[in-house]
Amino acid sequence: MSTMTEDRDNTPAAPPLHDAELVGMPRCKRCNLTYLVTKSTSALRLTYCSFLCELGDLGFSMTGLETMQRKPKDQPSPAPTGEPLSVE
Ligand SMILES: [Zn+2]
Numbered sequence: 517m518s519t520m521t522e523d524r525d526n527t528p529a530a531p532p533l534h535d536a537e538l539v540g541m542p543r544c545k546r547c548n549l550t551y552l553v554t555k556s557t558s559a560l561r562l563t564y565c566s567f568l569c570e571l572g573d574l575g576f577s578m579t580g581l582e583t584m585q586r587k588p589k590d591q592p593s594p595a596p597t598g599e600p601l602s603v604e
Pocket residue numbers: 544545546547548549564565566569
Protein backbone atom coordinates (compact mmCIF):
# COMPACT_ATOMS: atom_id res chain seq x y z
CA MET A 517 0.00 0.00 0.00
CA SER A 518 1.46 3.27 -1.00
CA THR A 519 -0.26 6.35 0.11
CA MET A 520 1.63 9.12 -1.53
CA THR A 521 1.32 12.27 0.39
CA GLU A 522 0.36 14.85 -2.08
CA ASP A 523 2.16 18.09 -2.20
CA ARG A 524 -0.35 20.24 -0.62
CA ASP A 525 -0.13 23.92 -0.76
CA ASN A 526 1.34 23.99 2.67
CA THR A 527 4.72 25.54 2.10
CA PRO A 528 6.53 26.73 5.17
CA ALA A 529 5.98 30.31 5.95
CA ALA A 530 8.17 32.50 3.86
CA PRO A 531 10.45 34.79 5.77
CA PRO A 532 8.95 38.20 6.23
CA LEU A 533 9.97 40.80 3.75
CA HIS A 534 11.67 42.82 6.41
CA ASP A 535 14.38 40.23 6.80
CA ALA A 536 15.17 40.30 3.14
CA GLU A 537 15.26 44.05 3.23
CA LEU A 538 17.60 44.08 6.18
CA VAL A 539 19.95 41.67 4.51
CA GLY A 540 19.84 43.72 1.38
CA MET A 541 20.55 46.92 3.20
CA PRO A 542 24.02 48.13 2.41
CA ARG A 543 26.09 50.26 4.67
CA CYS A 544 26.86 53.75 3.59
CA LYS A 545 30.48 54.15 2.72
CA ARG A 546 30.62 57.58 4.24
CA CYS A 547 28.41 57.68 7.30
CA ASN A 548 28.55 53.93 7.89
CA LEU A 549 24.85 53.64 8.45
CA THR A 550 22.66 51.01 6.94
CA TYR A 551 20.03 52.33 4.65
CA LEU A 552 17.45 51.24 2.17
CA VAL A 553 18.79 51.29 -1.32
CA THR A 554 15.43 52.31 -2.63
CA LYS A 555 15.43 55.29 -0.30
CA SER A 556 18.85 56.49 -1.26
CA THR A 557 18.95 59.75 -3.11
CA SER A 558 22.43 59.10 -4.33
CA ALA A 559 23.13 58.17 -7.90
CA LEU A 560 25.47 55.58 -6.38
CA ARG A 561 22.75 54.24 -4.17
CA LEU A 562 24.59 51.02 -3.56
CA THR A 563 27.44 52.93 -2.02
CA TYR A 564 25.96 55.95 -0.34
CA CYS A 565 22.82 56.43 1.64
CA SER A 566 22.12 59.82 0.27
CA PHE A 567 23.07 62.48 -2.18
CA LEU A 568 24.86 64.38 0.54
CA CYS A 569 27.08 61.46 1.49
CA GLU A 570 27.96 60.90 -2.11
CA LEU A 571 28.72 64.55 -2.51
CA GLY A 572 30.74 64.67 0.68
CA ASP A 573 32.80 61.63 -0.08
CA LEU A 574 33.48 62.23 -3.74
CA GLY A 575 33.55 65.96 -3.62
CA PHE A 576 31.03 65.94 -6.38
CA SER A 577 27.87 64.10 -7.27
CA MET A 578 27.26 61.87 -10.19
CA THR A 579 23.89 63.44 -10.65
CA GLY A 580 25.50 66.83 -10.59
CA LEU A 581 27.92 65.82 -13.28
CA GLU A 582 25.10 64.72 -15.48
CA THR A 583 23.11 67.86 -15.08
CA MET A 584 26.02 70.21 -14.75
CA GLN A 585 26.51 72.53 -17.62
CA ARG A 586 29.98 72.57 -18.96
CA LYS A 587 31.84 75.70 -18.25
CA PRO A 588 33.30 77.25 -21.34
CA LYS A 589 37.03 77.15 -21.30
CA ASP A 590 39.20 80.19 -21.14
CA GLN A 591 36.36 82.46 -20.40
CA PRO A 592 37.80 85.56 -18.84
CA SER A 593 36.07 86.78 -15.79
CA PRO A 594 33.97 89.79 -16.56
CA ALA A 595 36.16 92.80 -16.21
CA PRO A 596 34.86 95.29 -13.74
CA THR A 597 33.73 98.42 -15.36
CA GLY A 598 35.83 101.44 -14.56
CA GLU A 599 32.80 103.51 -13.98
CA PRO A 600 31.71 103.40 -10.37
CA LEU A 601 28.11 102.67 -9.82
CA SER A 602 26.10 105.54 -8.51
CA VAL A 603 26.10 105.18 -4.79
CA GLU A 604 23.18 106.51 -2.97
ZN1 LIG B 1 25.53 58.13 4.39
